Amino acid sequence: xxxxxxxxxxxxxxxxxxxxxxxxxxxxxxxxxxxxxxxxxxxxxxxxxxxxxxxxxxxxxxxxxxxxxxxxxxxxxxxxxxxxxxxxxxxxxxxxxxxxxxxxxxxxxxxxxxxxxxxxxxxxxxxxxxxxxxxxxxxxxxxxxxxxxxxxxxxxxxxxxxxxxxxxxxxxxxxxxxxxxxxxxxxxxxxxxxxxxxxxxxxxxxxxxxxxxxxxxxxxxxxxxxxxxxxxxxxxxxxxxxxxxxxxxxxxxxxxxxxxxxxxxxxxxxxxxxxxxxxxxxxxxxxxxxxxxxxxxxxxxxxxxxxxxxxxxxxxxxxxxxxxxxxxxxxxxxxxxxxxxxxxxxxxxxxxxxxxxxxxxxxxxxxxxxxxxxxxxxxxxxxxxxxxxxxxxxxxxxxxxxxxxxxxxxxxxxxxxxxxxxxxxxxxxxxxxxxxxxxxxxxxxxxxxxxxxxxxxxxxxxxxxxxxxxxxxxxxxxxxxxxxxxxxxxxxxxx
Amino acid sequence: xxxxxxxxxxxxxxxxxxxxxxxxxxxxxxxxxxxxxxxxxxxxxxxxxxxxxxxxxxxxxxxxxxxxxxxxxxxxxxxxxxxxxxxxxxxxxxxxxxxxxxxxxxxxxxxxxxxxxxxxxxxxxxxxxxxxxxxxxxxxxxxxxxxxxxxxxxxxxxxxxxxxxxxxxxxxxxxxxxxxxxxxxxxxxxxxxxxxxxxxxxxxxxxxxxxxxxxxxxxxxxxxxxxxxxxxxxxxxxxxxxxxxxxxxxxxxxxxxxxxxxxxxxxxxxxxxxxxxxxxxxxxxxxxxxxxxxxxxxxxxxxxxxxxxxxxxxxxxxxxxxxxxxxxxxxxxxxxxxxxxxxxxxxxxxxxxxxxxxxxxxxxxxx
Numbered sequence: 075x076x077x078x079x080x081x082x083x084x085x086x087x088x089x090x091x092x093x094x095x096x097x098x099x100x101x102x103x104x105x106x107x108x109x110x111x112x113x114x115x116x117x118x119x120x121x122x123x124x125x126x127x128x129x130x131x132x133x134x135x136x137x138x139x140x141x142x143x144x145x146x147x148x149x150x151x152x153x154x155x156x157x158x159x160x161x162x163x164x165x166x167x168x169x170x171x172x173x174x175x176x177x178x179x180x181x182x183x184x185x186x187x188x189x190x191x192x193x194x195x196x197x198x199x200x201x202x203x204x205x206x207x208x209x210x211x212x213x214x215x216x217x218x219x220x221x222x223x224x225x226x227x228x229x230x231x232x233x234x235x236x237x238x239x240x241x242x243x244x245x246x247x248x249x250x251x252x253x254x255x256x257x258x259x260x261x262x263x264x265x266x267x268x269x270x271x272x273x274x275x276x277x278x279x280x281x282x283x284x285x286x287x288x289x290x291x292x293x294x295x296x297x298x299x300x301x302x303x304x305x306x307x308x309x310x311x312x313x314x315x316x317x318x319x320x321x322x323x324x325x326x327x328x329x330x331x332x333x334x335x336x337x338x339x340x341x342x343x344x345x346x347x348x349x350x351x352x353x354x355x356x357x358x359x360x361x362x363x364x365x366x367x368x369x370x371x372x373x374x375x376x377x378x379x380x381x382x383x384x385x386x387x388x389x390x391x392x393x394x395x396x397x398x399x400x401x402x403x404x405x406x407x408x409x410x411x412x413x414x415x416x417x418x419x420x421x422x423x424x425x426x427x428x429x430x431x432x433x434x435x436x437x438x439x440x441x442x443x444x445x446x447x448x449x450x451x452x453x454x455x456x457x458x459x460x461x462x463x464x465x466x467x468x469x470x471x472x473x474x475x476x477x478x479x480x481x482x483x484x485x486x487x488x489x490x491x492x493x494x495x496x497x498x499x500x501x502x503x504x505x506x507x508x509x510x511x512x513x514x515x516x517x518x519x520x521x522x523x524x525x526x527x528x529x530x531x532x533x534x535x536x537x538x539x540x541x542x543x544x545x546x547x548x549x550x551x552x553x554x555x556x557x558x559x560x561x562x563x564x565x566x567x568x569x
Numbered sequence: 570x571x572x573x574x575x576x577x578x579x580x581x582x583x584x585x586x587x588x589x590x591x592x593x594x595x596x597x598x599x600x601x602x603x604x605x606x607x608x609x610x611x612x613x614x615x616x617x618x619x620x621x622x623x624x625x626x627x628x629x630x631x632x633x634x635x636x637x638x639x640x641x642x643x644x645x646x647x648x649x650x651x652x653x654x655x656x657x658x659x660x661x662x663x664x665x666x667x668x669x670x671x672x673x674x675x676x677x678x679x680x681x682x683x684x685x686x687x688x689x690x691x692x693x694x695x696x697x698x699x700x701x702x703x704x705x706x707x708x709x710x711x712x713x714x715x716x717x718x719x720x721x722x723x724x725x726x727x728x729x730x731x732x733x734x735x736x737x738x739x740x741x742x743x744x745x746x747x748x749x750x751x752x753x754x755x756x757x758x759x760x761x762x763x764x765x766x767x768x769x770x771x772x773x774x775x776x777x778x779x780x781x782x783x784x785x786x787x788x789x790x791x792x793x794x795x796x797x798x799x800x801x802x803x804x805x806x807x808x809x810x811x812x813x814x815x816x817x818x819x820x821x822x823x824x825x826x827x828x829x830x831x832x833x834x835x836x837x838x839x840x841x842x843x844x845x846x847x848x849x850x851x852x853x854x855x856x857x858x859x860x861x862x863x864x865x866x867x868x869x870x871x872x873x874x875x876x877x878x879x880x881x882x883x884x885x886x887x888x889x890x891x892x893x894x895x896x897x898x899x900x901x902x903x904x905x906x907x908x909x910x911x912x913x914x915x916x917x918x919x920x921x922x923x924x925x926x927x928x929x930x931x932x933x934x935x936x
Contacts, residue, residue, distance in 0.1 A: 375802055396804035405802055413802055416795040418863050427792050430785045431804040438783050467919070480803065 078103050080125075080156075080236060080267070085135035087120050087291075094120040095131075095291045102236065105265045107258065107283030109272065109299070113311055113560065114361055114525040117291040118271050122240050125269065126158035127151035155235035159225045161244060167214025172196040174213045175228045199227045203257050219250030226257055229266070237261060238269040243277060244362045255280055273360040275304050275564050287311055308564065312527070312556035319532040320507050323515075324551075325352040327535075330387065331519035332372070332403075332488050337381035340371040342543040345381070349488070354510065354520035356534030358527075358559045364543035365523035366408050369492045372521075373405040374398040385488070396431045401488075404428075404481035408492040408523075410470070414477045417466035421458055422447030424465050425479040432484060450479030455505065471502025478509060489513060491522040495529060507533060527556050539563050587868050589908040590855050593900060594875050601882045618757070621885055625759040632762065634877030635770040636661075636828040637844065638870065641851040642777045643821030645869040648852055649781070650814045651794040651861025652701060652708035656693070656715035657818070657848055661826040661841025663723040664689055668827065669732035669836025679737045687823030691816055693719070698815025702808040716845070723838055731837035734830075741766050741831040766828045773824065778866040790814060794861025850897070851876050854904040875900075 078101035087095040095117045102108055112118050123129040124137075127146035131137070137144050139154055151158070165174050172193050181188045181195070196209035205223050207216060213224060222242050229237045239258070243251045251274075258281060262268055272278060278285060279299055287294040287310045294310050328351030337345040342364040349355040357365045370376050372383065374392025382389055385401045392398045395405065407413040416424055426443035447461025456475040458468060465476055474494070481489065494510065495503045510533065514520055524530050530537060537549040539562035547562035598621075605619035620626060640657050647654050664686040671682040697715045701708045742764035746754040753760045781787035789810045792800040801807050829840050855872030857864025879900065883893045 370802075373802065394804075394806060395802050396806060399804040407799075407802055412796070413798045415799060416792055416862065418795045419791065423788070423791070427788060427800070427805070428803040430788055433785060436784050436786070438785065438788065440783065 079140050081136075081138040082121075082124065082131075083136045083138065085121075085124060085137070086132040087117075087124060087129060088132055093291055095124070095288075098135075098288075098291075098293050100125075100286060100293075100296075102267045102269065104235070104267055105262055107262055107268045107270055107281050109270045109278045109281065109283060109285045110288065111272070111275070111278060111285060111307060111311060112288035113527055113556075115290075116288040116311070118288060119240070120291075121288065122158065122238055122269070122271065125151075125236075125238055126156060128158075155233070156238065157225075157229040157232075157234040157236065158238040159222065159229075159240065159242065161241045165213045165221055165224060167212075169213055170209065171200070171207065171211050171213055171216075171224050171227075172209040174224055175199075175209075175231055179232065195231055196227065199230050202230070203227060203260065217250065219246050219253060222254060223257060226261060230261065230264070234266060236267045236269065238271075240271050241273065241362075242270070243272060243274060251277065273564060275307060278307075279304065304564075308557060308560050312560055319528045320504065322507065322511050322533060324535065325514050325517075328352040328517055328519075331385065332521065333384040333387075334372070335382040335384070337368075337371065337378065337383060339379035339381075340376035341367045342371060342540075345545060347538055347545075347548075349519050349521050350535075351487075351517045351519045352514050353535040354514060354522055354533050356530045356537040356554075357521070357523040357540060358525075358530045358537050359540035359546070359563045361525060363540040363563065365525075365540055366492050367543070368540070369405065369408075369490050369521070369523050372398075373403060373490060375405075399428060399431045399484055399486070402484070402486045403488045403490065404484060404486035405490045406474075406477055406481060406492060406494060408496065410473050410477055410497075414480075415465050415473060417464070419465060420447070420462045421451065421456070421465055421468075421476055421479075422461035424476050425450050425461070425483055428480045429483045429485075446483055447479070450475075450482060453482075454478060454509065469499075469502075471498045471505070474498055474502070474506060478506075486518075488519045489521070491520065491524075493524055493526070494522060495524075495526065527559070530554075530559065531556060587856060587865070587871070588911065589904050590868055590871050590875065593854070593904055593907075594871060594878070597875070597879065597882070597900075601886070604886060621882055623759060624756045625761055626881070626885070628761055628763050628767075630874065630877050630881045631767045631770075632764060632832075633881065634873055635764075635767045636825045636832070637847045637851060637877065638770050638873040639773055639821050639825040639828065640844065640848045641855075641869045641873040642774055642866060643818035643825075644848050644852045645855070645857055645864065645866055646777065646781070646790060646814045647708075647818050648849075648857045648859065649790050649794045649861055649864060650811050651797070652811065652814070653712065653849070653859070654694070654697070654715075654815070654818055655709065655712040655845050655849075656697065656719055657822050657825075658841040658844035658846070659716045659719035659723065660690055660693060660822050661829055661844055662838050663719045663841075664823060664826040665830040665833075665840040666723045666727045666732060666836040666838070668738075668830055669734050670726055672737045673732055673734060683738070683823075683827050686827060687820060690823035690826070691819035694815040694819030694822070695812065698812045701815070702811040720838070727836065727838070729838075731835050733835045736834065738827070738831045741828065764831075766831060769824065769828075773821070774866060774870050778870075781866055786810070786813065791862055795863070847876055848873075850901050854901060856908065 080102040082098060082100040085095060085098045086093070098121065100121070110118050110121065120129065124131050127148045127150060137146055144150065166177060175196050176192045181191045193209045200209060203223060203226065205220070207220055213221060216224065226237065242254055246254065255277065258268055258270065270281060282299055284296060285299050285302060285307065286296040287307065289311060330348045331351050332349040334345050334347050345368060347355065357368065359365050371378060374395050374397055384390065390401055411417060416427065422443040425447045444461050450456070451458055451461060454475040456472050458472060465473060468476065495506050498506065510520060522533060531554055534554060535551055537554050537559060538545055539547045539549065539559055541563055549558055601621050602619050605621055606616055609615065609617040644654060644657065667689065668682045668686050671677040671685065672679050693715065697711050700706060701711050745763040745765065745768065746761050755761065781790060789805045792803070792805050793807045793810055797807050826841065830836065833840055851873035852869045854875060855864065855868030857869060876897065879897055880893060883896065
């Protein structure tokens with residue numbers, strides 16, 4: 075067996091309040107494929123960022139590259155020959171493939187850029203990878219699969235030693251996945267080591283090579299994929315302490331408040347479900363499975379292509395979110411700061427804004443909003459001096475409470491939660507769960523999309539698992555477990 | 570202890586929007602007064618009442634700046650939504666020429682001509698506003714195109730010539746003080762003149778202030794300026810609200826243009842030339858941020874009067890026009906840079922305060 079040339083020894087990474095990685099060992103041998111698996115939040119992204127020098131590990135660990143201890147920076151990593159290809163494309167859409175490959179590292183002939191030499195080199199590499207586009211193609215016009223190939227070609231041109239691929243096949247078509255896997259095998263046969271991160275276990279097994287599993291920032295196992303079954307892999311990815319789960323009360327199932335029949339649009343297809351009052355319907359699935367897109371579609375934030383949505387048994391057609399709010403729907407969005415809050419404005423203003431739609435009168439009496447803001451500060455236990463405090467100055471958990479205040483003031487009946495506790499500390503998390511439970515007790519209908527496994531498992535009455543914009547499976551209360559959810563979201567394997 | 574400091578910090582922040590413009594105004598006025606007093610002392614040996622704050626001069630400043638002020642109201646609404654309108658100056662020229670032409674050559678009554686002019690402004694703003702909202706394109710470029718087009722139309726209908734009027738719109742500048750005494754009211758030996766249009770400016774400013782503060786429409790304006798995505802998902806019809814902001818601006822430009830025409834009494838392309846610069850400068854000095862969502866009408870109101878006061882004071886002090894430009898420019902830069910600087914300092918203070926609190930909490934937790 076060849077010796078590892080790139081090693082992480084006892085690496086930890088702590089963020090304020092969170093330990094993202096603890097005591098990880100990882101090594102890479104020349105010309106091997108090393109896959110990293112784990113649930114959302116297992117620490118994969120953090121590990122990649124340490125490998126690429128974007129994050130510095132906590133003191134106590136060491137990084138060795140070709141036998142030397144190194145402190146990696148993004149620049150040094152590239153000089154050493156480590157190329158990271160992130161999930162989002164780092165290409166210049168208006169430039170040609172050649173210009174993209176050589177961006178910042180142009181071949182010069184005196185003071186002039188030697189375009190011919192660059193194009194020749196690019197063509198050779200593209201031919202080697204069997205790409206069906208030329209060096210003069212405009213990068214922005216390529217498909218997402220082809221853009222990945224451009225980035226891989228760049229690694230080949232500059233003879234990198236390591237390529238790190240972060241979720242390369244997200245939003246790929248089936249043929250593009252095949253194409254990418256072929257290219258990866260080719261790259262490996264050229265002696266380049268590949269670190270491959272993917273949610274899709276079938277890709278992991280098709281590539282072969284070693285697999286490292288992470289769970290909650292800890293190293294679980296490293297083994298050769300030929301010695302593993304999909305079931306074993308899934309079992310290693312799940313399995314948490316009971317303390318990670320929240321125990322909630324269950325309430326009687328009420329009427330159907332929201333129903334979708336073969337709903338399509340905004341990247342999701344053929345979605346049908348029934349959501350009852352007094353219950354929480356969970357939507358699980360990996361990042362990019364279309365959960366948030368579905369939530370936005372339900373709320374009227376995107377155009378519906380086909381299918382029906384029924385609120386309280388009546389068919390509705392929301393062209394705008396305002397129409398959904400009038401039908402007592404609320405949408406606690408995934409990203410508070412970008413789609414939920416007005417950071418430059420006060421708590422009072424933020425709490426007041428969503429209910430403008432329901433207000434009959436055009437005028438707002440002085441300090442009316444202040445009273446509303448104060449009311450919900452008390453009701454939800456928001457930690458703020460008064461309702462005039464700017465929302466931008468609050469912590470994550472308190473910001474989320476302002477988002478809730480905004481929707482409570484509309485007196486909604488159907489609450490769509492997208493990642494209700496993302497980026498919130500443990501204490502505030504429990505408070506949010508209490509609030510959600512109160513809503514269910516009052517007979518409200520809750521719909522929750524989340525990638526937080528313990529959250530989905532402990533808060534949902536029923537769970538719908540999504541994959542590639544479709545429903546992959548549906549789980550009743552007794553069947554909900556991390557393993558059952560994961561087996562549906564990763565690929566219909568029986569565990 | 571920490572509670573108290575936080576509270577005082579909160580009040581500080583609340584007033585910060587107006588702080589810069591008020592500070593600059595106070596310093597500027599104080600400087601002018603000091604200059605005049607020292608000057609009179611040196612020249613005559615006695616202290617004279619400074620001519621800068623003669624009631625007649627103050628009314629003069631209001632007269633000179635009512636048009637820019639009214640247009641600043643519309644621009645405030647536009648800029649609060651996170652867009653900008655560069656066409657207001659040329660649109661002023663266009664409708665000024667239109668009114669002059671309509672009254673003098675097309676035999677349309679002055680009142681109707683003014684109403685048509687306002688409708689034309691609303692129409693033009695609606696065209697630009699629709700393109701900006703529905704196609705989601707840069708307002709800077711669309712209104713730049715609008716500005717050039719307005720210039721073209723204005724020159725076409727006037728055959729590139731000026732159209733002189735015969736005081737057909739005199740009602741607009743009828744003096745309010747004539748109500749009290751048809752002979753004219755005098756103070757310090759100078760006749761006071763407060764035309765109706767200044768009153769219109771005040772009323773419109775009050776309406777705009779109330780609209781932004783106490784109506785649903787106002788709340789929506791602020792919301793889409795601060796965070797259009799969040800506003801959309803919170804049930805605000807972003808496109809429609811933005812279009813309405815342009816409509817409101819159209820009304821303001823129409824009225825402002827009429828006032829400007831009343832003052833110069835001639836429909837000519839230079840009536841509104843570079844006016845957009847003064848208007849935007851007034852709004853920006855007043856603390857409305859270019860990215861939208863923050864600022865107030867009061868700020869823009871003071872900003873517009875400050876710009877006018879600067880011109881007026883320097884004219885009284887017999888400073889050449891060349892210098893006036895320089896001083897105005899520096900004041901704009903100082904206002905915005907100073908505002909940003911105080912914001913940075915405030916953030917730093919807040920951070921230190923928070924750290925101190927956290928340390929204190931840790932110490933008390935240990936104890």
